Amino acid sequence: xxxxxxxxxxxxxxxxxxxxxxxxxxxxxxxxxxxxxxxxxxxxxxxxxxxxxxxxxxxxxxxxxxxxxxxxxxxxxxxxxxxxxxxxxxxxxxxxxxxxxxxxxxxxxxxxxxxxxxxxxxxxxxxxxxxxxxxxxxxxxxxxxxxxxxxxxxxxxxxxxxxxxxxxxxxxxxxxxxxxxxxxxxxxxxxxxxxxxxxxxxxxxxxxxxxxxxxxxxxxxxxxxxxxxxxxxxxxxxxxxxxxxxxxxxxxxxxxxxxxxxxxxxxxxxxxxxxxxxxxxxxxxxxxxxxxxxxxxxxxxxxxxxxxxxxxxxxxxxxxxxxxxxxxxxxxxxxxxxxxxxxxxxxxxxxxxxxxxxxxxxxxxxxxxxxxxxxxxxxxxxxxxxxxxxxxxxxxxxxxxxxxxxxxxxxxxxxxxxxxxxxxxxxxxxxxxxxxxxxxxxxxxxxxxxxxxxxxxxxxxxxxxxxxxxxxxxxxxxxxxxxxxxxxxxxxxxxxxxxxxxxxxxxxxxxxxxxxxxxxxxxxxxxxxxxxxxxxxxxxxxxxxxxxxxxxxxxxxxxxxxxxxxxxxxxxxxxxxxxxxxxxxxxxxxxx
Numbered sequence: 001x002x003x004x005x006x007x008x009x010x011x012x013x014x015x016x017x018x019x020x021x022x023x024x025x026x027x028x029x030x031x032x033x034x035x036x037x038x039x040x041x042x043x044x045x046x047x048x049x050x051x052x053x054x055x056x057x058x059x060x061x062x063x064x065x066x067x068x069x070x071x072x073x074x075x076x077x078x079x080x081x082x083x084x085x086x087x088x089x090x091x092x093x094x095x096x097x098x099x100x101x102x103x104x105x106x107x108x109x110x111x112x113x114x115x116x117x118x119x120x121x122x123x124x125x126x127x128x129x130x131x132x133x134x135x136x137x138x139x140x141x142x143x144x145x146x147x148x149x150x151x152x153x154x155x156x157x158x159x160x161x162x163x164x165x166x167x168x169x170x171x172x173x174x175x176x177x178x179x180x181x182x183x184x185x186x187x188x189x190x191x192x193x194x195x196x197x198x199x200x201x202x203x204x205x206x207x208x209x210x211x212x213x214x215x216x217x218x219x220x221x222x223x224x225x226x227x228x229x230x231x232x233x234x235x236x237x238x239x240x241x242x243x244x245x246x247x248x249x250x251x252x253x254x255x256x257x258x259x260x261x262x263x264x265x266x267x268x269x270x271x272x273x274x275x276x277x278x279x280x281x282x283x284x285x286x287x288x289x290x291x292x293x294x295x296x297x298x299x300x301x302x303x304x305x306x307x308x309x310x311x312x313x314x315x316x317x318x319x320x321x322x323x324x325x326x327x328x329x330x331x332x333x334x335x336x337x338x339x340x341x342x343x344x345x346x347x348x349x350x351x352x353x354x355x356x357x358x359x360x361x362x363x364x365x366x367x368x369x370x371x372x373x374x375x376x377x378x379x380x381x382x383x384x385x386x387x388x389x390x391x392x393x394x395x396x397x398x399x400x401x402x403x404x405x406x407x408x409x410x411x412x413x414x415x416x417x418x419x420x421x422x423x424x425x426x427x428x429x430x431x432x433x434x435x436x437x438x439x440x441x442x443x444x445x446x447x448x449x450x451x452x453x454x455x456x457x458x459x460x461x462x463x464x465x466x467x468x469x470x471x472x473x474x475x476x477x478x479x480x481x482x483x484x485x486x487x488x489x490x491x492x493x494x495x496x497x498x499x500x501x502x503x504x505x506x507x508x509x510x511x512x513x514x515x516x517x518x519x520x521x522x523x524x525x526x527x528x529x530x531x532x533x534x535x536x537x538x539x540x541x542x543x544x545x546x547x548x549x550x551x552x553x554x555x556x557x558x559x560x561x562x563x564x565x566x567x568x569x570x571x572x573x574x575x576x577x578x579x580x581x582x583x584x585x586x587x588x589x590x591x592x
């Protein structure tokens with residue numbers, strides 16, 4: 001349902017003869033008849049309303065300059081109720097109006113007129129579409145007007161627009177000409193729909209920002225219902241039923257619209273209703289699906305749930321926990337079977353949240369099957385799963401490696417590339433935190449290439465120093481240089497040492513244990529403990545060059561350290577580097 005859209009749906013056996021009337025028949029040549037658009041001057045003073053009626057033949061408005069464009073339809077019939085239903089009674093004068101019999105053909109004119117009134121020149125599209133379905137006995141009129149809020153639905157569709165109407169109805173009720181006089185008076189054209197329909201549904205969503213959609217429903221008996229509704233066609237629909245380990249009959253929807261960061265971050269209530277033996281237990285059951293699946297819409301019916309289960313027992317019930325586990329596993333399997341790239345891109349943050357907030361490792365691994373990453377062995381833009389990564393691993397390989405950013409020039413990736421090791425690249429903000437919480441997948445450790453664990457792994461590998469022997473430092477010279485650099489950097493580092501893993505980068509920093517320690521430091525702005533301080537690793541070529549230019553200015557060591565931090569993504573701003581860099585450049589090397 002579009003942001004500024006209202007919809008009215010007429011149902012009933014009484015509609016079928018009308019659907020074969022000449023006014024709704026196809027024009028010569030088989031083309032639909034166009035509903036003429038009213039100009040601004042023709043718009044009546046009545047409240048702007050818009051309606052949508054479902055059926056099979058399409059009629060659409062067109063402006064004069066658009067006559068050559070092919071006809072199209074905005075009617076998709078995807079509206080569905082999402083919230084609880086509230087019931088209201090019509091006032092006495094409205095009830096009397098519903099009993100008045102009018103010329104049946106009048107309702108089409110009145111409802112299209114209402115739809116036209118809802119259109120505003122400020123809207124980007126102004127269209128009215130009409131569709132009929134003789135088999136179902138429905139008519140749908142849908143426009144792109146300004147829509148209505150819940151309060152407007154109650155006031156505009158629940159009461160007649162003008163006082164004194166009840167007295168007018170009393171005088172006309174027994175007159176033969178009543179039907180011709182009442183329509184068009186008091187802004188009551190909408191109620192003409194009840195003269196031909198057994199049931200009328202209005203789906204409407206106000207043009208106001210962040211306004212939800214609603215469904216107004218009545219059979220003309222004196223009562224109408226209003227419930228929150230959605231008009232989006234579901235991206236996925238899952239019908240799931242089983243009798244073991246629990247009796248479950250369920251229907252789930254995944255919205256087609258991509259959730260915004262606001263949708264991801266806010267505390268959304270559950271959109272899944274819980275039934276027992278077709279009796280409603282909770283309209284928004286927060287306990288039958290984990291929080292990370294809050295984007296799911298649907299209903300669940302289970303005969304195993306007792307009808308007298310209280311809200312408190314519902315939260316603590318082992319039966320509900322079992323139901324939640326079964327539904328979660330089935331939904332994960334369903335999403336894996338879909339394997340659509342756009343789904344993982346749109347809902348990936350929910351999956352990452354599921355891994356971070358879930359305590360059971362087995363469930364974490366199941367959710368992790370939904371994650372997708374780019375890889376160093378695949379073309380840019382092509383994604384792979386952790387399962388596919390594991391299937392490509394050589395026999396005896398124990399680790400799955402990942403890097404926070406895709407960078408062909410990353411010093412951390414350089415060492416892995418030399419050994420032709422596949423690395424997963426995480427673009428998203430919480431990829432590193434997610435993999436840190438996951439820890440392992442398919443009995444393989446998840447390792448950030450920025451950690452000292454990788455350094456320990458490469459101790460088993462034999463890297464060769466490619467620099468000429470004459471330019472290499474002796475072991476004693478190397479230790480003297482490292483000791484001096486440790487003294488300059490002080491408490492900012494745990495250690496300074498030479499690495500043979502780098503060729504094109506002069507230095508890099510590594511953190512002990514998990515690379516996620518850096519993530520927490522960056523996100524929470526905490527002071528580094530001794531264990532969380534990085535190690536600065538420099539290449540033999542850099543150390544040899546520094547030894548030949550001995551002694552170094554201390555600002556050059558600071559700059560190497562800051563540059564390595566920048567490569568690691570630890571710098572929150574580059575402004576802190578500008579002053580020391582300018583100072584270092586202003587000092588002649590001969591002064592040292």
